[in-house]
Structure formats: C-alpha cells, structure tokens
Amino acid sequence: MAVPNEDTLELGGQSVGEGRLRGEQPAAKPRARRFLSILFRCCHVYGRLYRNAEQTAYTGRCPRCGAGVQARIGPEGTSRRVFDAL
Numbered sequence: 420m421a422v423p424n425e426d427t428l429e430l431g432g433q434s435v436g437e438g439r440l441r442g443e444q445p446a447a448k449p450r451a452r453r454f455l456s457i458l459f460r461c462c463h464v465y466g467r468l469y470r471n472a473e474q475t476a477y478t479g480r481c482p483r484c485g486a487g488v489q490a491r492i493g494p495e496g497t498s499r500r501v502f503d504a505l
C-alpha cells in the first residue's frame with residue numbers, strides 16, 4: 420500500500436476534496452515548489468518565501484504582521500536554506 424505523504428490528510432479513507440483548509444495549500448501539489456524557510460525577526464516566527472515569477476528572488480510575508488520580505492537568488496543559485504528577514 421502506498422504510504423501517504425505527510426502533507427496528505429486522510430478522512431476515513433477518502434481523498435480530501437471538499438473541506439479545503441484555508442485554500443493556501445492545495446491537496447494536489449503541482450510539483451515541489453521551491454521555497455525557503457526564514458525567520459522573521461519582526462515577530463520572531465518562521466515563515467516561507469516562494470520564488471517569484473522571474474525566478475530572481477524569493478518573496479514572502481511575515482505570517483503575523485504581513486511585512487514583506489525578499490531574498491535575491493544569486494548567480495550560482497541559492498545554497499543557503501535559511502534566511503533571516505530584515
């Protein structure tokens with residue numbers, strides 16, 4: 420039997436279709452989307468940055484206060500996986 424992904428919710432053996440949680444993370448992943456985990460110093464909480472359409476930077480917002488954050492992607496790619504905001 421297949422092992423469910425950790426992100427997959429199982430409801431009585433039925434796949435999750437309705438009852439989406441906030442709609443922020445669709446049940447079907449398009450592909451592993453590149454993101455960075457960062458620490459938002461403003462509120463001292465961790466959040467994620469996702470690549471922008473131009474693939475030139477990671478952008479995101481503090482989940483608490485909504486402050487915008489951006490991390491540019493270097494020419495050799497981003498090797499760091501954790502960034503501090505601000």
Ligand SMILES: [Zn+2]
Pocket residue numbers: 459460461462463481482483484485486
């Ligand atoms: Zn904040």
